[in-house]
Amino acid sequence: MILYSARRAALMDDAARAAPKGRSLAADARRRLMQNKAAVFSLFLLGLVIILALAGPWFISHDYETPDWGALRSMPSFGNGHYFGTDQNGRDMLARTLYGTRVSLLVALIATLVSVCIGVLYGAVAGYVGGRVDQAMMRLVDIMYALPYILFVILLMVIFGRNVFLLFAAIGAIEWLTMARIVRGQTIALKEREFVEAARASGQTTFGIILRHIIPNLTGPVVIYAALTVPEIIVTESFLSYLGFGVQEPLTSLGTLISEGADVMEVMPWLLGFPALFLVSLLLSLMFIGDGLRDAFDPKDR
Amino acid sequence: MTAPLLQVENLLTRFEIALGMFRKPVGLNAVNDVSLTVAEGETLGIVGESGCGKSTLGRSILRLIEPTSGTVLWQGKPLTDLTPEELRMQRRDMQIIFQDPIASLDPRMTVGQIIGEPLAIFETALSRAERNERVVETMDAVGLAPEMINRFPHEFSGGQAQRIGIARAIVTRPKLVVCDEPVSALDVSIQAQIVNLLRKLREEFGLTFLFISHDLSVVRLISDRILVLYLGRIVEIGSKDAVFDHPAHPYTQALLAAAPVPDPKLARSRKHVALKGDPPSPLNPPPGCVFSNRCPKVRDACRTAQPELRAARTGQQAACILIEE
Amino acid sequence: MEPLLKLQDYTIRFATPDGDVHAVTGLDLDLAPGEKLAIVGESGSGKSQCWMGVMGLLARNARVSGRAMFGDRNLLGLTQRQLDAVRGAEICMVFQDPMTALNPVLRISRQLTETLEVHRGAGRREAEKQAIAMLERVGIPDAPRRFRQYPHEMSGGMRQRVVIAMALLTKPRLLIADEPTTALDVTIQAQILDLFQDLVTETGTSLVMISHDLGAVAGIADRVAVMYAGRIVEDSPVDDLYERPAHPYARALLQSIPRVDRATADIRPIDGRPPSLADLPRGCSFAPRCGYRTDACDAAVPPLADIEPGRIAACFHPVHRHTAADSKGSRT
Numbered sequence: 001m002i003l004y005s006a007r008r009a010a011l012m013d014d015a016a017r018a019a020p021k022g023r024s025l026a027a028d029a030r031r032r033l034m035q036n037k038a039a040v041f042s043l044f045l046l047g048l049v050i051i052l053a054l055a056g057p058w059f060i061s062h063d064y065e066t067p068d069w070g071a072l073r074s075m076p077s078f079g080n081g082h083y084f085g086t087d088q089n090g091r092d093m094l095a096r097t098l099y100g101t102r103v104s105l106l107v108a109l110i111a112t113l114v115s116v117c118i119g120v121l122y123g124a125v126a127g128y129v130g131g132r133v134d135q136a137m138m139r140l141v142d143i144m145y146a147l148p149y150i151l152f153v154i155l156l157m158v159i160f161g162r163n164v165f166l167l168f169a170a171i172g173a174i175e176w177l178t179m180a181r182i183v184r185g186q187t188i189a190l191k192e193r194e195f196v197e198a199a200r201a202s203g204q205t206t207f208g209i210i211l212r213h214i215i216p217n218l219t220g221p222v223v224i225y226a227a228l229t230v231p232e233i234i235v236t237e238s239f240l241s242y243l244g245f246g247v248q249e250p251l252t253s254l255g256t257l258i259s260e261g262a263d264v265m266e267v268m269p270w271l272l273g274f275p276a277l278f279l280v281s282l283l284l285s286l287m288f289i290g291d292g293l294r295d296a297f298d299p300k301d302r
Numbered sequence: 303m304t305a306p307l308l309q310v311e312n313l314l315t316r317f318e319i320a321l322g323m324f325r326k327p328v329g330l331n332a333v334n335d336v337s338l339t340v341a342e343g344e345t346l347g348i349v350g351e352s353g354c355g356k357s358t359l360g361r362s363i364l365r366l367i368e369p370t371s372g373t374v375l376w377q378g379k380p381l382t383d384l385t386p387e388e389l390r391m392q393r394r395d396m397q398i399i400f401q402d403p404i405a406s407l408d409p410r411m412t413v414g415q416i417i418g419e420p421l422a423i424f425e426t427a428l429s430r431a432e433r434n435e436r437v438v439e440t441m442d443a444v445g446l447a448p449e450m451i452n453r454f455p456h457e458f459s460g461g462q463a464q465r466i467g468i469a470r471a472i473v474t475r476p477k478l479v480v481c482d483e484p485v486s487a488l489d490v491s492i493q494a495q496i497v498n499l500l501r502k503l504r505e506e507f508g509l510t511f512l513f514i515s516h517d518l519s520v521v522r523l524i525s526d527r528i529l530v531l532y533l534g535r536i537v538e539i540g541s542k543d544a545v546f547d548h549p550a551h552p553y554t555q556a557l558l559a560a561a562p563v564p565d566p567k568l569a570r571s572r573k574h575v576a577l578k579g580d581p582p583s584p585l586n587p588p589p590g591c592v593f594s595n596r597c598p599k600v601r602d603a604c605r606t607a608q609p610e611l612r613a614a615r616t617g618q619q620a621a622c623i624l625i626e627e
Numbered sequence: 628m629e630p631l632l633k634l635q636d637y638t639i640r641f642a643t644p645d646g647d648v649h650a651v652t653g654l655d656l657d658l659a660p661g662e663k664l665a666i667v668g669e670s671g672s673g674k675s676q677c678w679m680g681v682m683g684l685l686a687r688n689a690r691v692s693g694r695a696m697f698g699d700r701n702l703l704g705l706t707q708r709q710l711d712a713v714r715g716a717e718i719c720m721v722f723q724d725p726m727t728a729l730n731p732v733l734r735i736s737r738q739l740t741e742t743l744e745v746h747r748g749a750g751r752r753e754a755e756k757q758a759i760a761m762l763e764r765v766g767i768p769d770a771p772r773r774f775r776q777y778p779h780e781m782s783g784g785m786r787q788r789v790v791i792a793m794a795l796l797t798k799p800r801l802l803i804a805d806e807p808t809t810a811l812d813v814t815i816q817a818q819i820l821d822l823f824q825d826l827v828t829e830t831g832t833s834l835v836m837i838s839h840d841l842g843a844v845a846g847i848a849d850r851v852a853v854m855y856a857g858r859i860v861e862d863s864p865v866d867d868l869y870e871r872p873a874h875p876y877a878r879a880l881l882q883s884i885p886r887v888d889r890a891t892a893d894i895r896p897i898d899g900r901p902p903s904l905a906d907l908p909r910g911c912s913f914a915p916r917c918g919y920r921t922d923a924c925d926a927a928v929p930p931l932a933d934i935e936p937g938r939i940a941a942c943f944h945p946v947h948r949h950t951a952a953d954s955k956g957s958r959t
Binding site: 351352459489491492493494516518520522523543546547556557559561562563564565566567569578580581 | 670812843865866888
């Protein structure tokens with residue numbers, strides 16, 4: 001008997017291991033995304049920009065802060081090795097643009113992560129628990145929404161001084177509000193679905209339900225919204241830098257470069273053109289990827 | 303004498319319906335003063351039309367919806383007094399099967415994860431391999447091939463998805479399973495497969511069913527006893543043969559007369575129009591007997607008070623004053 | 628008698644990224660004036676798509692071929708404008724969910740009189756009079772008051788009555804009802820079926836009732852066509868079909884439904900499930916689930932053939948002469 005059941009267990013284990021993989025929703029979405037030409041091209045472009053920003057500085061002979069006294073205000077030229085030209089201080093624009101892209105991407109990535117983490121947990125708990133807890137949590141979000149956030153960031157900067165990490169935190173702390181609202185709405189819809197009731201009937205704990213059933217089913221909307229948040233944060237950072245609250249010299253970001261370039265665009269248009277080109281291609285590709293993800297996760301909504 | 307598996311006394315579930323910001327919410331008794339007992343191994347069929355509270359009754363007994371008052375005794379112990387944590391631990395013995403087979407399965411989980419979830423909660427001593435073995439065994443019992451274990455719900459037809467739902471419900475070897483319209487969303491030929499599967503599992507695992515359905519013919523097939531619900535109240539309860547062969551309450555009689563039969567000669571000769579009008583809104587039940595405004599045999603006395611359940615000559619109980627004491 | 632509607636080699640295919648889905652394949656069907664025909668099948672049998680196609684209401688990726696002769700016009704060849712003149716005037720349709728057929732923001736009065744004014748050129752006063760009379764005819768109590776209400780103020784059964792009234796107002800020659808009682812409770816279902824029966828007999832309209840429920844159509848149909856995987860497998864007078872089904876699928880279907888009027892606990896499910904419409908078998912679609920299957924069934928699709936006067940079935944081994952006792956039911 002024992003032998004028999006052990007053999008059967010082994011057999012069944014084999015059967016289970018040999019069982020074909022199913023098509024998950026995520027795999028389906030990936031397949032649909034890959035059929036979207038604009039999204040695939042954007043992914044390629046985004047990948048290219050990221051690789052350039054990360055690896056580029058290793059291959060160019062100039063760094064972003066050392067002035068080249070022999071080539072102040074140089075036009076883009078192959079002759080002196082400044083392919084994107086130099087600025088008023090003789091710093092290489094190619095290096096500066098690549099570094100700026102790095103910083104902008106880093107700000108966007110960290111701020112988006114912060115907003116996703118806080119927003120998803122906050123929204124899922126508020127939506128699932130409901131009732132008074134939900135009321136209190138969402139009123140807090142409303143109040144924070146009502147604060148004029150530019151003023152909020154300026155105040156932070158004035159009190160604590162200019163600091164890149166403070167910038168990350170400030171932007172992330174604003175962006176999670178929208179994420180929390182979206183997640184809460186989705187959670188309330190999910191909570192009414194039968195499979196959540198089934199989990200409750202199976203004896204799953206409240207936390208288990210949120211973790212195992214609610215959050216995985218939020219992937220679609222969260223990924224889509226996060227992809228659309230990244231460009232928003234890049235723009236916000238650029239805007240703050242334009243106002244002078246961004247990263248500090250000689251470190252730079254795309255926004256800072258553009259704001260400096262805008263002042264001299266009549267005499268040195270390359271100082272505006274190249275960073276703007278990077279920013280625009282970054283934003284456009286992220287937008288298209290976000291749109292593509294939305295279509296991929298929600299094929300019915302098209 | 304041992305206590306029955308399940309005993310429900312004067313159960314009442316009331317919903318407050320908000321009518322708008324400036325109006326007082328209105329109360330709706332979805333389940334109204336329901337008492338019943340279910341013995342181990344027995345199948346109680348609960349029938350009624352939409353909005354009669356049959357699903358709410360099933361969920362209130364399991365406390366998936368909190369009942370407003372009344373008691374539910376589980377093997378003699380009051381379920382209604384348990385703390386949420388104690389109740390959660392009790393759930394391995396009482397499970398539920400849902401109407402919409404696809405919607406009741408988490409779209410992001412594989413079949414193995416779905417069926418294994420209750421095991422992961424209640425049988426924490428099991429190793430991963432042992433758990434997998436139990437899942438495969440259960441899949442085998444409900445007629446699912448083991449190689450489906452890694453597939454996702456959307457890859458299945460309705461009938462197969464319902465088998466997954468059934469496997470999840472029986473994997474912890476529960477005593478009671480509430481079947482909430484388990485075949486209503488399925489095609490005719492598949493319905494018969496699932497009904498036969500449920501009957502087989504009942505034998506094999508000694509299950510007790512609360513079988514909720516609007517379809518009288520399916521209920522007749524699987525139940526030992528029948529409970530007829532109208533506007534949240536029991537109008538008739540008794541053995542299957544008594545209720546189907548000698549319905550005592552005018553509502554049960556009308557339901558049976560209206561149920562379609564696949565026999566053209568009989569269907570043409572039957573007079574359907576025993577019952578006129580629509581069921582009243584549960585927000586605004588008629589005074590007296592809940593059925594009084596549609597009843598073909600209504601008397602003046604029916605409009606004053608809701609009649610108590612009384613024994614009919616054929617053995618069942620019905621809430622109608624026309625039944626001779 | 629000249630048929631009112633004649634479908635010939637009528638085929639519907641849906642082009643999808645994963646290949647063609649064969650919703651309806653080579654259908655031939657005649658409908659006589661005043662006849663009450665039931666179309667019975669399970670989901671995916673093509674029973675609804677077939678009639679949506681006749682009405683020109685299919686999704687955009689549908690490819691329709693064959694002919695659907697309504698009198699001397701081929702409905703499949705009409706322009707949008709010509710079709711609009713037929714739809715709602717000569718052919719009307721009643722759907723499963725009455726809420727989708729009624730506009731929630733318009734009063735019943737407006738929705739009822741509109742069709743009359745458009746298709747019959749009736750004046751406002753005249754249209755209202757006719758509409759109220761029709762509401763009374765379909766059994767709506769207090770019709771003049773109900774006439775001024777919005778759909779959400781009515782119960783499901785009441786709304787379905789309004790939809791039926793709307794469909795019959797223009798005195799169509801053909802009424803197509805797609806699962807008209809499926810969304811309704813048993814007691815209301817019986818009322819609506821009786822109503823259909825009376826109205827159709829009274830007006831002489833032809834009726835096509837699409838249903839998955841052999842019980843619901845038993846009392847109302849003259850003839851029943853059973854569909855499986857996009858084809859008609861049997862087309863018989865109603866009494867013959869229920870007493871002596873000829874196609875093994877029809878027989879198996881009848882044996883798989885429980886009966887409320889019998890104490891027997893014996894039902895025989897049909898094992899397996901219908902084939903995918905994207906990948907139909909080469910032979911008979913039912914062969915893989917059939918107890919009477921032979922090699923011939925796998926080799927070619929059996930054509931619809933006369934098996935008795937007035938009965939056709941698509942089967943090499945029709946079972947109408949078998950008694951209940953020698954039934955093999957479905958394969959196990």
